[in-house]
Amino acid sequence: xxxxxxxxxxxxxxxxxxxxxxxxxxxFARDPRNLRLSLATDGFNPFGNMSxxxxxxxxxxxxxxxxxxxxxxLANYFMCLLIPGPKSPGKDFDLxxxxxxEELLKLWKGVSTYNASTGRKxxxxxxxxxxxxxxxxxxxxxxxxxxxYYACIHCDKDPFCKGIRNKICYIAHRRYxxxxxxxxxxxxxxxxxENRAEPxxxxxxxxxxxx
Amino acid sequence: MKDVRxxxxxxxxxxxxxxxxxPKIYSxxxxxxxxxxxxxxxxxxxxxVMHIEKNVCEIILGTLLNVLGKSKDTQNARLDLYDMGIRxxxxxxxxGNSAYRAPPGPYVLGKDxxxxxxxxxxxxxxxxxxxxxxxxxxxxxxxxVVVKLKTHSCHILLQRVIPAGLRGLVRKDVxxxxxxxxxxxxxxxxxxRRIDVVKRxxxxxxxxxxxxxxxxxxxxFDVMVYLCVHLPDEALLRGPVQYGWMYPIERxxxxxKNFVRNKARPEGSIVEAxxxxxxxxxxxxxxxxVDTRFNQDDDSGTERPLPNDIxxxxxxxxxxxxxxxxxxxxxxxxxxxxxxxxxxxxxxxxLE
Numbered sequence: 001x002x003x004x005x006x007x008x009x010x011x012x013x014x015x016x017x018x019x020x021x022x023x024x025x026x027x028f029a030r031d032p033r034n035l036r037l038s039l040a041t042d043g044f045n046p047f048g049n050m051s052x053x054x055x056x057x058x059x060x061x062x063x064x065x066x067x068x069x070x071x072x073x074l075a076n077y078f079m080c081l082l083i084p085g086p087k088s089p090g091k092d093f094d095l096x097x098x099x100x101x102e103e104l105l106k107l108w109k110g111v112s113t114y115n116a117s118t119g120r121k122x123x124x125x126x127x128x129x130x131x132x133x134x135x136x137x138x139x140x141x142x143x144x145x146x147x148x149y150y151a152c153i154h155c156d157k158d159p160f161c162k163g164i165r166n167k168i169c170y171i172a173h174r175r176y177x178x179x180x181x182x183x184x185x186x187x188x189x190x191x192x193x194e195n196r197a198e199p200x201x202x203x204x205x206x207x208x209x210x211x
Numbered sequence: 212m213k214d215v216r217x218x219x220x221x222x223x224x225x226x227x228x229x230x231x232x233x234p235k236i237y238s239x240x241x242x243x244x245x246x247x248x249x250x251x252x253x254x255x256x257x258x259x260v261m262h263i264e265k266n267v268c269e270i271i272l273g274t275l276l277n278v279l280g281k282s283k284d285t286q287n288a289r290l291d292l293y294d295m296g297i298r299x300x301x302x303x304x305x306x307g308n309s310a311y312r313a314p315p316g317p318y319v320l321g322k323d324x325x326x327x328x329x330x331x332x333x334x335x336x337x338x339x340x341x342x343x344x345x346x347x348x349x350x351x352x353x354x355x356v357v358v359k360l361k362t363h364s365c366h367i368l369l370q371r372v373i374p375a376g377l378r379g380l381v382r383k384d385v386x387x388x389x390x391x392x393x394x395x396x397x398x399x400x401x402x403x404r405r406i407d408v409v410k411r412x413x414x415x416x417x418x419x420x421x422x423x424x425x426x427x428x429x430x431x432f433d434v435m436v437y438l439c440v441h442l443p444d445e446a447l448l449r450g451p452v453q454y455g456w457m458y459p460i461e462r463x464x465x466x467x468k469n470f471v472r473n474k475a476r477p478e479g480s481i482v483e484a485x486x487x488x489x490x491x492x493x494x495x496x497x498x499x500x501v502d503t504r505f506n507q508d509d510d511s512g513t514e515r516p517l518p519n520d521i522x523x524x525x526x527x528x529x530x531x532x533x534x535x536x537x538x539x540x541x542x543x544x545x546x547x548x549x550x551x552x553x554x555x556x557x558x559x560x561x562l563e
Contacts, residue, residue, distance in 0.1 A: 015450030017253040170437035176417030
């Protein structure tokens with residue numbers, strides 16, 4: 001087990017997301033052998049030359065509770081799905097993920113595993129902590145739109161886009177400044193004062209209501 | 212898996228948006244929600260720092276060097292300024308009858324400065340393996356950026372190179388704003404991050420973006436520039452950025468791509484080669500007396516004995532690189548033989 005150093009983050013275990021998950025599921029956190037996984041996906045063209053349109057999508061799983069040098073070891077990225085081409089799956093991504101989700105559910109309940117050091121069997125659990133993918137795939141994998149006025153995934157309420165001549169731009173960074181900051185009264189930004197607070201995120205109940 | 216057919220998602224049933232309905236933020240409930248713990252996750256989807264860096268760098272570089280099609284400083288952008296009634300010195304001006312002229316912005320390099328900046332990029336030398344050869348991105352005459360930038364080049368450019376190269380070429384506030392953005396990414400990407408630094412970054416980034424907002428036209432701010440605001444929040448949740456970005460995954464994709472042998476069946480050959488290599492990797496972890504990837508010694512900086520183990524030839528240095536044959540003439544050879552005979556411990560027995 002790694003010893004945490006105060007004020008330094010050198011591993012996902014130091015992050016809030018990991019700690020919060022352990023607080024939420026103390027039974028899961030009790031056994032350090034339980035796996036925390038991250039899921040990564042991206043499309044690529046196996047034929048090198050970009051003139052041929054082809055994209056296949058491997059889905060990789062990586063265990064996160066390993067020492068840092070093992071986390072980035074390429075031998076530890078396990079390809080669990082390979083979604084065939086020639087077109088990227090798009091909306092059907094969900095369907096291709098179903099077998100993986102079935103196995104993840106099984107892993108969450110626990111799978112009997114042999115422990116070589118003690119010679120006994122134990123129940124191994126695993127949980128998916130986060131997904132890594134680019135911004136376009138985020139829309140297909142989370143169902144959250146990443147286009148238009150609600151493009152930013154953290155600003156569900158009152159996002160600050162502005163339609164200009166031929167596109168949408170995001171120019172109200174002053175909303176993140178303090179209420180009394182002099183720039184909030186400046187006319188140099190978009191010709192107006194800025195009184196709004198920063199945009200807020202949906203709570204979990206509101207997200208579930210949206211779905 | 213029972214008989215499944217690709218089709219429209221079952222949750223989507225005739226829910227077309229009516230006029231006046233609020234916009235739908237979530238299109239459907241994806242399969243990942245069936246995981247019982249999914250709704251407790253604080254950070255289910257990462258914003259990838261790599262792509263954000265790349266996009267921001269491309270936008271900044273495109274606007275600075277006025278690359279056709281990449282620059283955000285277009286005529287429409289100038290008209291936006293006119294619509295908002297800000298920065299009147301940049302509005303389109305009419306000279307003569309019908310021709311409009313766009314006065315040069317402070318954020319665009321002039322002709323000479325562009326050449327100067329490109330020459331700076333051309334002359335850069337890096338440590339081995341630190342970055343790609345940036346000179347390859349510059350055109351023959353040294354005035355334009357021609358090739359599409361790689362993500363890692365953008366990473367280096369934004370954090371180190373553009374701030375260093377812009378110094379003295381643009382107005383001071385433009386230089387400062389871009390440099391601060393570079394420093395922000397540099398601190399965000401450090402391997403051992405201090406929590407108080409990240410909290411400080413969270414306050415700084417909105418100020419930095421405000422500074423940029425004062426300089427660049429509104430069209431500059433697409434969603435990728437805006438997403439920088441949320442990066443420190445995610446960094447606090449996730450831990451170091453190395454566990455949530457795409458570089459290792461892209462490298463893995465590179466190995467998968469090399470597995471393709473039969474071009475008619477790319478998926479098949481990838482799966483077959485992957486299974487083989489995975490099985491062998493797994494087995495090799497349990498093999499002891501054979502050289503594998505896992506029991507290899509770290510051979511940097513350690514002395515390895517030369518094949519002929521005579522004491523005079525041991526010099527304590529590690530030899531790197533290929534062999535080279537060199538012929539020496541008789542006089543030098545005589546001296547060498549004399550030296551060896553007088554210094555080798557192994558000869559002493561015979562001398563006695």
